[in-house]
Amino acid sequence: VKRILIVDDDPDILCSLEAFLIGRYDVAIAQDGREALELVRKGRFDAIVLDLMMPIMDGKSFLAALDRLGGRTPVIIASAWSDMGGPPGSASVVGYLRKPYDPEELEEQIDRATRGAAGIGA
Amino acid sequence: VIPERVPHRGQRSTDAILETGVEDAYRLLVDAVSDYAIFHLDPEGRVASWNTGAQRLKGYRADEIIGKSFEVFYPPEDVAAGKCALELVEAARVGRFEDEGWRVRKDGTLFWANVVISAIRDARGRLLGYAKVTRDLTARKRAEDAVRESEERFRLLVASVTDYAIFMLDTEGRVASWNAGAERINGYTADEIMGRPLSVFYPPEDMAAGKARRELEIARETGRYEEEGWRVRKDGTRFYANVVVTALRGPKGELRGFAKVTRDVSERKRAEEQAGQLRAEREARLALEAANAARSAFLSMFAHELRTPLTALRMYVGAMRKKNDTGQRIEPELFIRLDSQIARFSKLVADVGDSALVESGRGLDLRLADEDLAAIVRESVAFHAVSLTARAAARHRIELHAEARPFPIAGDRVRLEQVLSNLFENAVKYSPDGGVIEVRVEPAGDSSYELSVRDPGIGIPAEDLAQVTDRYFRASNVPDRNFPGLGLGLSISREIIARHGGTLTIESDLGKGTVVRIRLPAKKQ
Secondary structure, eight states: OOEEEEEOSOHHHHHHHHHHHBTTBEEEEESSHHHHHHHHHHSOOSEEEEOSOOSSSOHHHHHHHHHHHTOOOOEEEEESSTTTTSOOOOTTEEEEEESSOOHHHHHHHHHHHHHHHHHHHO | OOOOOOOOGGGOOSOHHHHHHHHHHHHHHHHHOOSEEEEEEOTTSBBOOOOHHHHHHHOOOHHHHTTSBGGGGSOHHHHHTTHHHHHHHHHHHHSEEEEEEEEEOTTSOEEEEEEEEEEEEOTTOOEEEEEEEEEEOHHHHHHHHHHHHHHHHHHHHHHHOOSEEEEEEOTTSBBOOOOHHHHHHHOOOHHHHTTOBGGGGSOHHHHHTTHHHHHHHHHHHHSEEEEEEEEEOTTSOEEEEEEEEEEEEOTTSOEEEEEEEEEEOHHHHHHHHHHHHHHHHHHHHHHHHHHHHHHHHHHHHHHHHHHHHHHHHHHHHHHHHHHHHTTOOOOHHHHHHHHHHHHHHHHHHHHHHHHHHHHHTOOOOOOOEEEEHHHHHHHHHHHHHHHHHHSTTOOOEEEEEEOSSOOEEEEOHHHHHHHHHHHHHHHHHTSOTTOEEEEEEEEOSSSEEEEEEEEOSOOOOHHHHTTTTSTTOOOTTSOTTTSOOOSOHHHHHHHHHHHTTOEEEEEEETTTEEEEEEEEEOOOO
C-alpha cells in the first residue's frame, strides 16, 4: 500500500481527503509545513498532497525544506487560490490541483505520481 | 555802498540836525538789512536807492542799478505784458501793491519773490516815488510746490489704480472720494456715488443687519477692519471682495474719516471653490476605488472560502460513491460530515446575505424571546467544544466562567449563537495551538450583562482596532493567504448586538491576545 501525506491547514479538508483515500492508501495528515516536515523526516512517503497557504510554515517553505532533505518524494500542489502563488520552482512538484478538484482527478494524479516514484526507485 | 536818498524834504522837521541824525539812523538800518531788498523807485520806476539786501538778492551793485528802470527785475514776458507799469499804477492808486511771482537776478536766474510796493507822497499828496521791499521766497515756494506735486502725484496714483477700489469715507460713512478702480469694481461713477452711504455696496441681508455700520465701528475702535465677503455692484451682481477699512485720524487723534481699499477676489474664490470641488471629487473617486478594491478582494476571498467546503463535499460524496460501487456500507459518520460541510457552506452564504441586508439599510430582523444569556453561551461553548474535538487536529480549549443563575435577556437565540460562533471561530483561528479561550458571563451594573471572549492570540494592531468591526476590514497582521476570511463576522456580530440594544467593543494587546466584550441589556424581572 502506498503511503500518502496530506498537508492542509483546514481540518475539514484533511478529514474529507482521508475519508476518500483511506482503504486504497495509507494516509497521514499534517496541518502545516513544519508538522509535515517532521513526518517526512521520520518516515518515507510515496506522494504528498500539499496546500500552499498555511500558517507557521507555508507550502513553498516546506518544498524548499523538502528539497534540502534530498528526498525525491513527488508532490501534488492542491490550492484554493486561482494563481497558486506562482510555480513553486521545485523539481518535486509533479502535479497541480485546484480546489474544489474532482476526487477521481486526485486519485489519478496520486497514482501517476506513485507509479513514477516507483519507476525512479526501481 | 551808500544808498541814494529820495529827496522828500517837504516831510522834514524844522530840527534839521536831529532830523538828519534820525534819517541817517534809518538809512544805516535799511542799508544793513540783508534778508530784504529795500530800495526806492522814483515816480517813473527808476531805481533811486539800493541796500545790502537788494545787492545780495538781485546781484547788482548800487552803481550798476541806480537810475535804471525796475523793469530789469522782471522776466521779459511780464515786461511785455505791461506788468511793471500796472504795479506802479496800482500802488499809486491804492497806496500799496503786493505780489508774489518770478523775478530775475542780474545773472539771469529766476527767484520767487514776495514784493510790496508802497507809494510815497508828500504832505500835499504829490507822488514822490515808491518804496519797494522784496523778499526771496524761492525756498518756501519750492517746498510748497514739492508738497503740492507730491500730493498731486499721489492723487493721480490713487485715481489711476484700477485693480483696487480705493476711496475715502467721511466720519458718517459717506463716500468722499472715488478712484478708477472703485468705478471699475463697483460700477458707479464718482458723480453717482459721492455722498452716498457705504451700505449701498452690501447685499440686502447685510444691509438689513447693519453690517456696514458695524465695520466702521470696528475700524473706529481698533483702527482697522478687514474681511472677505460678498458685495454688490451697481448692476446688482455680486462679487467676492477683500475689504480693508482704515480709520483716518488727525494729529490730535480726532476721526477724520475712513480709507477703504477693496479688491475683487471672485476669481480666486472661484478657483478655490473649484479646487475644493476637485479635491472632493478626487476623494470620492479614491473612496469608490477603495470600495471597489475591497469588494473585489472580498469576492476573491468569498470564492476561496467556498472552495474549501466544496472540496470536502466532493471528497465525502466521492467516498460514498466508492463504497456504494463496491457494495460497502456507508457509515452514518460520513453523512454527518457531509452535513457539516453543507452547514459551513451555508454559513458563508448566510454571512454574505446578512452583510448585504445590513448594507442595504434594511437591517437584520430579530425574533426576540425571553432567553437566558448564560444558557445560550453554555450551549454554544458545548457545541463548539464538540466540534473542535471532532476535528482531526483540535488544539484549543474553551473555558466558560459564569455564575450558576439565570441572566434573563430579550434575545434572538439563533442570532446570538451566530455571534458566539463568529467570536469562537476568530479566537481559534488567531490563537496558537493549545490556547485557552476564556468565556465569561457576568453582571455589568444594575441593568446589563457582559459577555466576554478572551483569546491568547496574535492580537490586533492598535491602529486597526477602530475599523476591525467594519465590513470587509481585516487587520493588517492577518495576511489573506495565511488567514483567509471574509471580514464579515465582526461587522455582522456588531450589528446583531446593536439590534439587541447592546454594544460590542474590542480590546487587544498586539501579540498577546484580544478580548471582545458584549454588553446586553438585562430583561426587567
